[in-house]
Structures are given as C-alpha cells and as structure tokens.
Amino acid sequence: MATGSIDRRVARTRRLLQEALFELTAENGYAAVTVEDICGRADVGRSTFYTHYPDKDSLRKAAIEEHLEAMRLEGDAGDTKPSSGGFAFSGPAFAHADATRMMHRAMMGGKNHEIPEEIRDWIGKQVRHELTGIVGKDAIGLEVATRFVTGAFLEVMHWWLDADAGLPPAEIDRLFQALAFDGTRRMLTSPE
Amino acid sequence: MATGSIDRRVARTRRLLQEALFELTAENGYAAVTVEDICGRADVGRSTFYTHYPDKDSLRKAAIEEHLEAMRLEGDAGDTKPSSGGFAFSGPAFAHADATRMMHRAMMGGKNHEIPEEIRDWIGKQVRHELTGIVGKDAIGLEVATRFVTGAFLEVMHWWLDADAGLPPAEIDRLFQALAFDGTRRMLTSPE
DNA sequence: TATGATATCGGACACGGTGTCCAGTATCAC
DNA sequence: GTGATACTGGACACCGTGTCCGATATCATA
CATH class of the missing domain: 1.10.10.60 (Homeodomain-like)
Structure with a gap:
C-alpha cells in the first residue's frame, strides 16, 4: 500500500x-x-x-489534525443522528474526550486555555452547520449564535476535563445541551 | 494627595x-x-x-487591573440594576468595550484568542454571582452554567470586537442575553 | 534658580532557546 | 547483503531575556 x-x-x-x-x-x-x-x-x-x-x-497542528481525522472516521462508523432535537457533535466529542482524557486535556490548552485554532474552528464548523436553517435566515443571528455555542462548549469541555468532578460524559452532555437549547432561565424552574 | x-x-x-x-x-x-x-x-x-x-x-496584568478598576468605579456611579431579569454585567461590558474598542480588542487577545486569565476570572466571577441562587442549589449545575455563560460571553465579545459588523452594543447585548436565558431553541420560532 | 533625589538612557553581559548544517552511525526495506 | 534512508550529536549564528552600571536628563522642593 x-x-x-x-x-x-x-x-x-x-x-x-x-x-x-x-x-x-x-x-x-x-x-x-x-x-x-x-x-x-x-x-x-x-x-x-x-x-x-x-x-x-x-x-501540535499535525497531531491535532491526525486526531480530528481519526474522530471523523469514528463518526462515520456510528450514526451521528442529527435529529432528536439536540446537537450531534457534542455527545461524541465528550465521549471521545473521556476515552483519551489526558491527550484532550493537553489539546484544550492545559491550565492556560491556549485552545488551538484548529480545534476552535472545527467546533465552530460543527455548530454553524447544525444551526444553519434552524436559527432563521438572519446571518448576524446565526453568527452570534454560533460563536455563543462554540465558546460555551469549549469552556464547558475545558472545565470538565480539568476539574474531573466525576461527571460521566453523557451527563455533562445533557447539561450542555439543556443550557444551549433552553438557556439558563429554565434551570430556575426545573431544579436539577 | x-x-x-x-x-x-x-x-x-x-x-x-x-x-x-x-x-x-x-x-x-x-x-x-x-x-x-x-x-x-x-x-x-x-x-x-x-x-x-x-x-x-x-x-499586561497591571494594565488590565487598572482598567478593571476603572470599570468598577464607572459601575459604582451608574446603577447596575441587577433586576429586570437579565445579566447585569454584560450590558456595561459591551458598552465600555465599544467606547475603547482598540484597547479591548487587544485585551481580548487579538486574533489568537489569548484571553488573559484576569479577564476570564473577572467575567466568571460576575456570572457566578448573578447565577447563584437562581440556578438551584446544585453546585455542579451552577458551575457548569457559570462556565457555559462565561465561555459564551467571551467568544461573543471577541467576535463582536473583531468582526466589527456594525452592531451597536445594546443590540449585541440583547442577542447575548436572549441566547443565555432562552437558549437557541427559541430562535427557531421567533425569527429575529 | 539652585539642589538633591530619582527616572531614564544605552550599552555590556551571560543565559537559554531556535533553527540550520553536516559527518558519522544505526536501522530500514527489498 | 546492499543501497537508501533516518537518527545522532555537536557546532554555529541568531535573537530575545533579564541584569547591571555609569552617565545624563528630568523632577519636586526650597
């Protein structure tokens, strides 16, 4: 070969x-x-x-790109199921990060939040793709929403990897998706 | 003196x-x-x-701290009005950033998202304070929500300063608050 | 305006990390 | 085995850092 x-x-x-x-x-x-x-x-x-x-x-760039490629292949095998009313990228991302925790901790920039551009762009691309057509046709609104969700995801992921609070990937994903879709207001009424 | x-x-x-x-x-x-x-x-x-x-x-640290101190004094003068069902910190932050745009662009790390720890911590503190007692008593939930909103805010602010899409501070604040409180789902029905 | 205090200047120094090059050696594929 | 290729280790120039010091300029004050 x-x-x-x-x-x-x-x-x-x-x-x-x-x-x-x-x-x-x-x-x-x-x-x-x-x-x-x-x-x-x-x-x-x-x-x-x-x-x-x-x-x-x-x-670092080469290492990340190889890794994202591997993750893409993984994603092709299992179904990404973009339906079910949630973000499709976050679940697999949390799960994958959980499997190789140390590597991801490094890729997310260690203590200093030095998140590599490649990762931010990749996440941003996933988010934008999943929000397109859902957030109306307003370009500004789509862009702001994309940045909003991307920044939120990266920060939550970083905290989750670093703090190691024992939260399983499915749980952190559930919290993330709840916040992303329904915002903080809803947590007022439903205390979980 | x-x-x-x-x-x-x-x-x-x-x-x-x-x-x-x-x-x-x-x-x-x-x-x-x-x-x-x-x-x-x-x-x-x-x-x-x-x-x-x-x-x-x-x-950089000294410059930022002087600047945050100046902003704190400004905030003491005007009323922060923590009521009205929104975050109190974001409006003044966007307005203040708009006034000294170039300086803030630098403080937010320029093109490379190198956001200084002091700023991230300061925003995080504001967010945690405003979410405390609202998001139920779950410590994990509060922490995740804090990180979520902090990351989202920093990313939106960074984009807004960098892209210069002509959005007035009040408008970007409205979009941010809408996303933070009601999430992305709501943008599905109300197309704005 | 004179004076002492203090800030700035500019140049030297050692140090550590970068990126390049090359000749010698070890390992590979076939 | 053999030729190709990768690794080694040491030398080199370069740049940025952080420290030091004597000379000079500017300050606050009387």
Whole structure:
C-alpha cells in the first residue's frame, strides 16, 4: 500500500514526539514547553525533530489534525443522528474526550486555555452547520449564535476535563445541551 | 494627595508602555510581541522597562487591573440594576468595550484568542454571582452554567470586537442575553 | 534658580532557546 | 547483503531575556 508505506522509524519518532508534547502541555501549559523539552522527554535528537516539523506549532497542528481525522472516521462508523432535537457533535466529542482524557486535556490548552485554532474552528464548523436553517435566515443571528455555542462548549469541555468532578460524559452532555437549547432561565424552574 | 504623588516621568513611561502593548497585541497577537517591540514602539529604553515591570506578562496584568478598576468605579456611579431579569454585567461590558474598542480588542487577545486569565476570572466571577441562587442549589449545575455563560460571553465579545459588523452594543447585548436565558431553541420560532 | 533625589538612557553581559548544517552511525526495506 | 534512508550529536549564528552600571536628563522642593 502507498499510504501505509511509512518507515517504522518515522512513525515511531513522530509518535514519541506527539506523546511528549501532550504530556508536557498537560503538565506546564503549551507556551512553557520548548522543543528541547519535547526531544528530551521523547528521547529524540533535537536535529531529528526539525527533519519532521519546522517548529513546535507544526507538531501540535499535525497531531491535532491526525486526531480530528481519526474522530471523523469514528463518526462515520456510528450514526451521528442529527435529529432528536439536540446537537450531534457534542455527545461524541465528550465521549471521545473521556476515552483519551489526558491527550484532550493537553489539546484544550492545559491550565492556560491556549485552545488551538484548529480545534476552535472545527467546533465552530460543527455548530454553524447544525444551526444553519434552524436559527432563521438572519446571518448576524446565526453568527452570534454560533460563536455563543462554540465558546460555551469549549469552556464547558475545558472545565470538565480539568476539574474531573466525576461527571460521566453523557451527563455533562445533557447539561450542555439543556443550557444551549433552553438557556439558563429554565434551570430556575426545573431544579436539577 | 498620597496616591497622586506619582512622578510625571513614571506615569508617562507606564502609559506609553501600556499603549504600545495594546497596539502591538492588536496587530500581531500577544504571543508575538516582544519586550523589545514594546520599548521600540513606546520609545522607551529597554532597561527602563524592567525598572517598572519584571516581564511582559506583568505589564499586561497591571494594565488590565487598572482598567478593571476603572470599570468598577464607572459601575459604582451608574446603577447596575441587577433586576429586570437579565445579566447585569454584560450590558456595561459591551458598552465600555465599544467606547475603547482598540484597547479591548487587544485585551481580548487579538486574533489568537489569548484571553488573559484576569479577564476570564473577572467575567466568571460576575456570572457566578448573578447565577447563584437562581440556578438551584446544585453546585455542579451552577458551575457548569457559570462556565457555559462565561465561555459564551467571551467568544461573543471577541467576535463582536473583531468582526466589527456594525452592531451597536445594546443590540449585541440583547442577542447575548436572549441566547443565555432562552437558549437557541427559541430562535427557531421567533425569527429575529 | 539652585539642589538633591530619582527616572531614564544605552550599552555590556551571560543565559537559554531556535533553527540550520553536516559527518558519522544505526536501522530500514527489498 | 546492499543501497537508501533516518537518527545522532555537536557546532554555529541568531535573537530575545533579564541584569547591571555609569552617565545624563528630568523632577519636586526650597
């Protein structure tokens, strides 16, 4: 096969570098991580790093894109069921994040909320797609609603991964969807 | 007066440094700004910078805290009217941001969403305070709702400052509050 | 206006991280 | 086995940081 013809050494090195990045980001935050740190943790020569990625940002970007791709394939297998009156993206996202919690904690920016642009854009795209045609034809309204839900989701996800309050993914998703669809006012009457 | 006894030179230097930081952040993003850049733009010796602030982060932190303090004093003058069934913090925040748009664009992290911890915490505090006692006694629910609204607000504010779609502050506040209180579902029936 | 206090300047310094290059060595695919 | 390819480790120039210090400019005050 053509795509699979990746030298074992290359695959191994990239895997080690990505893992090191995730660990160090979760520990100290993305900004504090240096290429030297990454290579040290991965036990990879620094010059080797630069044969694979031009800089730290490229490593993260590549890691995230591979990961989003994997998630997309997962999503294709199971049914995304965009019906049932809820957001389709959030449930799988919470579930997937729960499965590989540490990695996601790093990808969400560690303690410092340094959420990568790729993730924000991806979530935004899902939200916009699911809101389109539902929120009326007002372009401004759609845009504001998209930003609103995207920001809310990322913040809730970040808190959920970080605080580790023992909330199962299904539960946090239920809370998120309730807030997104019915707002905070409803929590006034139905005390849950 | 004791507080006012600040050497003109000191006041001038700090003002120049803060302005330079705002400008450069708005132009290139906070991470890309160097102390050298700041001093160059402010026309201040680099060694002088370090007599005032230990590093770049301290400068931003100081600038933000002064600004939040100014906003707090403003808020004390006018009535915050926490009644009327809406969030009290968002209206003044949008209005204030509109008045000093460039500065706020920088404080919200420029293009890269590098929102300072001080601002996120401050907004979070306002939201938690206003939600307390309204969202039932469930601690988890309160926390999730707080994060939800905080993230949503920051993202909407960021978009509004950046996109410059000509939306007046009162209008963006109305949209935000509608989403926060009644959710997205309601926009289905009432097309606005 | 004179004077002492203090802020600013600018240049030097060591330090740490970046990104590039290359020759030598280890590992791969076939 | 053999040729191709990846990894290593060390050197290099570069840039930004944070510190220090003597010289100069500006301040508050008498």
